[in-house]
Amino acid sequence: xxxxxxxxxxxxxxxxxxxxxxxxxxxxxxxxxxxxxxxxxxxxxxxxxxxxxxxxxxxxxxxxxxxxxxxxxxxxxxxxxxxxxxxxxxxxxxxxxxxxxxxxxxxxxxxxxxxxxxxxxxxxxxxxxxxxxxxxxxxxxxxxxxxxxxxxxxxxxxxxxxxxxxxxxxxxxxxxxxxxxxxxxxxxxxxxxxxxxxxxxxxxxxxxxxxxxxxxxxxxxxxxxxxxxxxxxxxxxxxxxxxxxxxxxxxxxxxxxxxxxxxxxxxxxxxxxxxxxxxxxxxxxxxxxxxxxxxxxxxxxxxxxxxxxxxxxxxxxxxxxxxxxxxxxxxxxxxxxxxxxxxxxxxxxxxxxxxxxxxxxxxxxxxxxxxxxxxxxxxxxxx
Amino acid sequence: xxxxxxxxxxxxxxxxxxxxxxxxxxxxxxxxxxxxxxxxxxxxxxxxxxxxxxxxxxxxxxxxxxxxxxxxxxxxxxxxxxxxxxxxxxxxxxxxxxxxxxxxxxxxxxxxxxxxxxxxxxxxxxxxxxxxxxxxxxxxxxxxxxxxxxxxxxxxxxxxxxxxxxxxxxxxxxxxxxxxxxxxxxxxxxxxxxxxxxxxxxxxxxxxxxxxxxxxxxxxxxxxxxxxxxxxxxxxxxxxxxxxxxxxxxxxxxxxxxxxxxxxxxxxxxxxxxxxxxxxxxxxxxxxxxxxxxxxxxxxxxxxxxxxxxxxxxxxxxxxxxxxxxxxxxxxxxxxxxxxxxxxxxxxxxxxxxxxxxxxxxxxxxxxxxxxxxxxxxxxxxxxxxxxxxxxxxxxxxxxxxxxxxxxxxxxxxxxxxxxxxxxxxxxxxxxxxxxxxxxxxxxxxxxxxxxxxxxxxxxxxxxxxxxxxxxxxxx
Numbered sequence: 001x002x003x004x005x006x007x008x009x010x011x012x013x014x015x016x017x018x019x020x021x022x023x024x025x026x027x028x029x030x031x032x033x034x035x036x037x038x039x040x041x042x043x044x045x046x047x048x049x050x051x052x053x054x055x056x057x058x059x060x061x062x063x064x065x066x067x068x069x070x071x072x073x074x075x076x077x078x079x080x081x082x083x084x085x086x087x088x089x090x091x092x093x094x095x096x097x098x099x100x101x102x103x104x105x106x107x108x109x110x111x112x113x114x115x116x117x118x119x120x121x122x123x124x125x126x127x128x129x130x131x132x133x134x135x136x137x138x139x140x141x142x143x144x145x146x147x148x149x150x151x152x153x154x155x156x157x158x159x160x161x162x163x164x165x166x167x168x169x170x171x172x173x174x175x176x177x178x179x180x181x182x183x184x185x186x187x188x189x190x191x192x193x194x195x196x197x198x199x200x201x202x203x204x205x206x207x208x209x210x211x212x213x214x215x216x217x218x219x220x221x222x223x224x225x226x227x228x229x230x231x232x233x234x235x236x237x238x239x240x241x242x243x244x245x246x247x248x249x250x251x252x253x254x255x256x257x258x259x260x261x262x263x264x265x266x267x268x269x270x271x272x273x274x275x276x277x278x279x280x281x282x283x284x285x286x287x288x289x290x291x292x293x294x295x296x297x298x299x300x301x302x303x304x305x306x307x308x309x310x311x312x313x314x315x316x317x318x319x320x321x322x323x324x325x326x327x328x329x330x331x332x333x334x335x336x337x338x339x340x341x342x343x344x345x346x347x348x349x350x351x352x353x354x355x356x357x358x359x360x361x362x363x364x365x366x367x368x369x370x371x372x373x374x375x376x377x378x379x380x381x382x383x
Numbered sequence: 384x385x386x387x388x389x390x391x392x393x394x395x396x397x398x399x400x401x402x403x404x405x406x407x408x409x410x411x412x413x414x415x416x417x418x419x420x421x422x423x424x425x426x427x428x429x430x431x432x433x434x435x436x437x438x439x440x441x442x443x444x445x446x447x448x449x450x451x452x453x454x455x456x457x458x459x460x461x462x463x464x465x466x467x468x469x470x471x472x473x474x475x476x477x478x479x480x481x482x483x484x485x486x487x488x489x490x491x492x493x494x495x496x497x498x499x500x501x502x503x504x505x506x507x508x509x510x511x512x513x514x515x516x517x518x519x520x521x522x523x524x525x526x527x528x529x530x531x532x533x534x535x536x537x538x539x540x541x542x543x544x545x546x547x548x549x550x551x552x553x554x555x556x557x558x559x560x561x562x563x564x565x566x567x568x569x570x571x572x573x574x575x576x577x578x579x580x581x582x583x584x585x586x587x588x589x590x591x592x593x594x595x596x597x598x599x600x601x602x603x604x605x606x607x608x609x610x611x612x613x614x615x616x617x618x619x620x621x622x623x624x625x626x627x628x629x630x631x632x633x634x635x636x637x638x639x640x641x642x643x644x645x646x647x648x649x650x651x652x653x654x655x656x657x658x659x660x661x662x663x664x665x666x667x668x669x670x671x672x673x674x675x676x677x678x679x680x681x682x683x684x685x686x687x688x689x690x691x692x693x694x695x696x697x698x699x700x701x702x703x704x705x706x707x708x709x710x711x712x713x714x715x716x717x718x719x720x721x722x723x724x725x726x727x728x729x730x731x732x733x734x735x736x737x738x739x740x741x742x743x744x745x746x747x748x749x750x751x752x753x754x755x756x757x758x759x760x761x762x763x764x765x766x767x768x769x770x771x772x773x774x775x776x777x778x779x780x781x782x783x784x785x786x787x788x789x790x791x792x793x794x795x796x797x798x799x800x801x802x803x804x805x806x807x808x809x810x811x812x813x814x815x816x817x818x819x820x821x822x823x824x825x826x827x828x829x830x831x832x833x834x835x836x837x838x839x840x841x842x843x844x845x846x847x848x849x850x851x852x853x854x855x856x857x858x859x
Contacts, residue, residue: 035782035786037789042789148790228839230836231833255792267471276471277469277828277829278471279469279471279486279842280486280842280843282839282842283484283841283842283843284843286836286839286840286843287840287843290837296836297835297840298836298837299835299836300833300834301833301834301839302795302796302833303795303799303829303830304828304829304830305828
């Protein structure tokens, strides 16, 4: 009989895991309390970025990009991916020094994807950037994609592989079944109980709550990350722009509108399903963007919004086996930079469920790093 | 951030009445008005209109004079040209005045943001020369601008006749009125004739307007079942079919077409705040939930006037009084018995004002084919999404308007769904065989109206920037 897996959370990481598990012979059910991609997965800024990654994430991001480059072959749609490049701009000499040492650090780790741009080269690539900018760090081959389209493609692919999606179903209780395996109770009258051999926690901003119910220690907060989008303007920008020292993600989309983000937190209301923008943070984010592109001053904002995402205490995800329960795998807490990684995380979850060593190093993402009772584990995983 | 006790958003009859009520009780409210002068849409530009002949705009318009004069006289902090572009549930108000965006907090907020015209999507409605009858009326009131003739008015509802008559009096050539009210509606409305008789003033007014149009020799087509705006670059004519000649397209030359299918509550703010909304089958629109005093289900927010359901200017004024009284009571500024005593007469008058509504709503209810147009008609004007595209995506499994945004960008342009939201919800509900409540509405996002990046950045003021973040924490 086929092994079974329950994926909690119909976001990108859940869809990616469901696809790979189903392809490898699992009977997969995805349980989503709202609809697929309702929060961070569907409404993020769509950055496909290796640039500036935490050292622990670099191997995964490099492997993920290789998937992005042939996404259409893998899941039937390219997700709107454009390899337009990503550039992190230095606004002063201090910024530039930081970028230069960052580039050196990445080279020392054995990677060569981050390169320094001189002032002239930056100006050549981004003529619209403010004159005070002194240079940049760039990553050619990075780019941006359409989040909801990407999510939809992964969801469809998982369904083609045989995964079943249950949207609008809230998990109300998780129990271990004697003799191994899991039983989920839900709020849906037709689905009082769901049984499976494996449980996959891809619950994003809600993963912390699930961990609590499973008695797992994790430092994670749901955050509502804000984005602003403008009316359409004449094309002036190819690559996605960030800042060396300020929170910013700035890009022009195909239709001419400009998206401004940077991981600035808004507010989440008490119910947790509704995110609100916080004006002061939004205004500051826009001020940062105007610092780099002052000519945008008179362009109108069309919409602002916030998507709920799980942000961990140390800003890197939880990806790996549970040490508290057998047959429980975590894949959450991508802390506002999981979009690009979603192309690879499903394969890692699959390897874990097949009880084989993943091809990529995931020790830094071990959930035990948050367990204060496991000091030894902490020591071995702290950088 | 500065905190004030009471903010009122909007200065139509509801907002002004709320402000006057608060002032009368010794509490000076702040009124944020997007417009340059008080009056809302109904009494728009009353102090400055170039059309000084009182006959031209009619008695109902000039009724607003006493309200506006009182607003100018009383202790009210009236702030014209102040656009509210953001609100949070804890009372944070983002206000734009000139090029400066500022934040202010209010302990209680009365939303008096009024109504907007119901979307009226027909083939060609995006052509230059086609506009809402209400919008045309605004041009007339503010600047005495008479739209280009020959002019055709199409749709239903009392405002249609009123605008036609006002344009006639202003010297415009009105070529035709194409009325979409069906025979069936007339029959159904008779069930509510009792209320209509008690609200006889409204009926009398309507009959007078019709007589005036007839005297002027305006062509009046009844039972129109299909309509299209014709022209390549700009409107050159209007075509229609009637129930009596359902196979013949009739034509008339026109350079202006004014469309009107009544007004619906402007729910932009109540939706953005996440308040509960109920679908009104009687008025075919969303109504934010409010009690008899205008208390919304969002703590410290009150809703007065047509923004909570269409009742007209006189009802709005009474609701403004009631909402202000409820707000004063919740601030502890007046006590419960005072609230009950002061509210009683307003509530009696309000009941009398609303008695005619079931009749009007039944009579002027736009038929299904007007609200859910054929496949080739553009629904979302900003992103150019047709009704057919919406139906196609519904078949792919799109259950609600928010997924529709993700699939098609429908409702994501500069108007933020104001002009397509109702149509999209209604089409989706019909396609998916769901109720409107199940289908839902767009989640609305600030800004409520576009503001520039420079204006938005000004809200940051001189505040220090957020500290530099870890490399890994920039958004994907």
